[in-house]
Amino acid sequence: MRIDLSGKKAVVSGSTAGIGFGIVQGLAAAGAEVVITGRTRQRVDQAIERLKADLPDVTAHGVEADLGTAEGCQALIDAHPEADILVNNVGIFRPTPFFDIPDEDWEQFFQVNVMSAVRLSRHYAQGMKKRDWGRVLFLSSESALNIPTEMVHYGMTKSAVQSISRGLAKVLSGTKVTVNAVLPGPTRSEGVGKMLHEMAEEKGLSEQEMEERFVKENRPTSIIQRVADVEEVANMVVYLASPQASATTGAALRVEGGIVDTMA
Structure with missing residues (x-):
């Protein structure tokens, strides 16, 4: 199977390093035009340099924005109003005992991990619906199902993201826009x-x-x-972004190495 994303534009949130950058590499290698986002201009520019070192012909853009805020999401949308593929990857995690998690941390985790995805999906999915083609992907986690006792606030956000993914898929029922969640494990x-x-x-x-x-x-x-390696997670995302994955929507696909001890 050869995945060809030529002519498609992909926005990947939180993509200067880690899983996000691995996803950008995979999408770009398949021919997509990519938008890299990060909190600082330096990180964004460094990521574009790394990408072009491997893929000199890639069309890559960079946006500096704090996607944990409404203003940051709007800055990204203003810079790139349309996309064929949206990967909601940006997220934070921090091991903290439950009784030591202050209200501010709950709010920060919700804004970055959940509301960034809500705001970006609300905008980009409408354009996809009008054009009758698109891919919206949410990076959830095995922690959405196996809530980690050392990061209850993180697990909460990943459960929320998975719910949003399923709901949005149903909202877009009957279109050629698919919406899925990907559940990595420790990567x-x-x-x-x-x-x-x-x-x-x-x-x-x-x-x-x-x-x-x-x-x-x-x-x-x-x-x-x-x-797991970053590339192992990115491979699943690239497949779900492809035309070949047209019948997969509303799903939660696991790349967590079998940690979740259920078959469903």
């Missing part, structure tokens, strides 16, 4: 890498040893028994 992204590095230093372990211990102690039901 070797920039954020997870930093967390594991800090944990390894604290416990006096190598990063490889820490990664193995983390999976064993925190995600014991993992079937692959390892942290």
